[in-house]
Amino acid sequence: MQYRSDDVEKLLQFLYLAPLALLELQRDGEIVMMNAFAAQYLMPISGGRMTNFFDVLRPHAPEIVDTIAAFRPSSGSVLNNRRISIAAPGREGAPLYYSLTVEKLEDNCLMVALTDVTEAVEQDARIKQAIEQEAVQRGKAELAASVLHDIGNAITGIGTTVARLLGGEAWYEETALRRLEDYLRDNLTGLEDVLGAGKADALLTYLGEIRNALHDRAAELEKDYARLAQITTHISELLSLQRTYADESQTYSSSMQCDLVQVLEDAISMQAAGLEKRSVVVQRRYPQKAVRIFGDRTKLVRVFVNLLRNACESFDRNARQTARRDQAENTIEIGVSILTGPRAQVVISDNGSGFEPERSDQLFDSASSSKSSGGGIGLAVCRRIVAAHNGTIELTSEGPGQGARAVVELPFKATETTDHIDHNHQEA
Amino acid sequence: MDFAQADIAERLDTADSGTLDSLSFGVVKMDLNDVVLDYNDAESRLSGLSKESVVGRNFFTQVAPCTNNFMVAERYHEHDVLDETIEYVFTYRMRPTKVRLRMLKDVRRNYQYMLVEAL
Structure with missing residues (x-):
């Protein structure tokens, strides 16, 4: 047995056990x-044939063998960290990835270093796939959100029309017929002279029947309108819920900006049907200048639509609780002001039914609602959206019958000083 | 004892170091955790590694990383009972050396073996 000195054995072990493949080739x-x-x-x-490196590599990466063999200079770098993929047995089709460096030292001497980079390549692939999947998901969510938004707009239009139909005057034709009946009854004697006794009465009865039929028809239509209104509201609620899910998979970017007054006006027009139905007077107190805030316009519009809808619905409870509803006009006041911070503050107050003061916090729980219809999910979502904008939202009331007050505060962008269109007018 | 002998594992179990050293082929005796217990002279001659430098170390990771792949080490790890012979290339003293390996393992026994024959 040929013994080596310890130093030589150590050096040999160092090369032998180095955690990368090292080869010297002719x-x-x-x-x-x-x-x-x-x-x-x-x-x-x-x-199993490991005597020639080119023979080992050729079936997997012939171009690499060619590159090495074609290297003409007597020394120098032949390949530097070239990645090769190799179909390996025992890995169920998943390729191995090796990184290959070849240095020519002398005419008949090549040094090869090879490392297994399979894990790194697979990890890169996983990350890339995850990024792609997320992009696809976001694309889908955006598409869904925009489709829902369009449908929502259409439904809002239908809602407005239905509200108009519901609030319409009683049929003029019915009143006209009644007048005609009254007129004929007043002149019954003269009519009998012309038509003959009994025939005038028959004419009156006939007119009465037409009027009754007309009345029934009107009542039926009224019922249909009410049902239509119900269905429209239901669809809107469903859409709004679906949009919440679609929107939540989108990210909020802090670089987005919008005009708070525009946001509020959008919300008011989207809630127009509900306001009109209850003859609500909307009073606005906006600053003269534009109020630029940081935030996602569509999401913030939804917050204020929710708050306005709650205010509207609180008038319905008022109507049920007090026998005569019109002691005071239904009023919603919307005020915008700038606080130090700087923060923009929106106060929406109504003279609706209000609630017990101690309930103000639990209103934001997704499970609770003081409304008899519809879930309380709206306010929970509102709080989440406002919080995502680094803002706060509060709902307070002095008590039942005392109206309610919603206060929303959002970070304000102080630099803009553009003059703003004056919105300070009233609208019935 | 003969490299291809059927009952060689039982014989090796009872053989002492001197007997192993007298064999013409390499024998690596390991416990079931791959730790080298004995390393005979024939194997020492092939590898250039002394028995003392090898005993007590993990064969697949510390002594012969050239076998730490699915062809050799993983076969020991995946099977409870193993008796397979393959042709392989060892890198004794940095030189590629063709060898025939016989891989022997049986979890009911205390030891596993690798027999090595230079080709």
Whole structure:
């Protein structure tokens, strides 16, 4: 047995156990030396013949063999961290990835370093796939949100029309017929002279029947309108809920800006049907200048639509609780002011039914609602959206019958000083 | 004892170090956790590694990383009972050396073996 000094054995072990494959080749690819990791990496792909590196590599990466063989200078860098993929047995089709560096030292001497980068490549692929999936998901969510938004707009239009139909005057034709009946009855004697006794009465009865039929028809239509209104509201609620889900998969960007007054006006027009139905007077107190805030316009519009709808619905409870509803006009006041911070503050107060003061916090729980119809999910979502904008939202009331007050505060962008269109007018 | 002998594992179990050293082929005796217990002279000659530098170390990771792949090490890890012979290339003293390996394992026994024959 040939013994080496300790130093030589240590050096040998160092090369032998270095955690990368090292090989020395002749110019024709014959392996002169190789360490343990070279055998570990290359044996499984070599088919058991490990005497020539080119033979091992050729079935997997012929172009690499050609590159090395075609290298003409007598020394220099032949390949630098070239990545090759290799179909390896025992990995169920998943390729191995090796990173290959080849240095020519002398005419008949090539040094090869090879590392297994399979794990890094697979991780990169996973990350890339995750990013792509997220992009697809976001695309879908955006598409869904925009489709829902369009449908929502259409439904809002229908809602407005239905509200007009419901609030319409009693049929003029019915009144006209009644007048005609009254007129004929007043002149019954003269009519009998012309038509003959009994025939005038028959004419009156006939007119009465037409009027009754007309009345019934009107009542039926009224019922249909009411049902239509119900269905429209139901659809709107469903859409709004779906939009919440679609929107939540989108991210809020802090670079977005919008005009708070525009946001409020959008919300008011979207809630127009509900306001009109209850003859609500909307009083606005806006600053003269534009109020630029940081935030996502569509999401904030939804917050204020929700608050306005709650205010509107509180008038319905008022109507049920007090026998005569019109002691005071239904009024919603919307005020915008700038606070230090700087923050923009929106106060929406109504003279509706209000609520017990101690309930003001639990109103934001997704499970609770003082409304007899519809879930309380709206306010929970509102709070989440406002919080995502670094804002706060509060709902207070002095008590039942005392009206309610919603206060929303949002970060304000102080630089803008553009003059603003004056919105300070009243609208019935 | 003969490299291809059927009952060689039982014989090796009872053989002492001197007997192993007298064999013409390499024998690596390991416990079931791959730790080297004995390393005979024939194997020492092939590898250039002394028995003392190898005993007590993990064979697949510390002594012969050239075998730490699915062809050799993983076969030991995946099977409770193993008796397979393959042709392989060892890198004794950094030189590629063709060998025939016989991989022997049986979890009901205390030891596992690798027999090595230079080709």
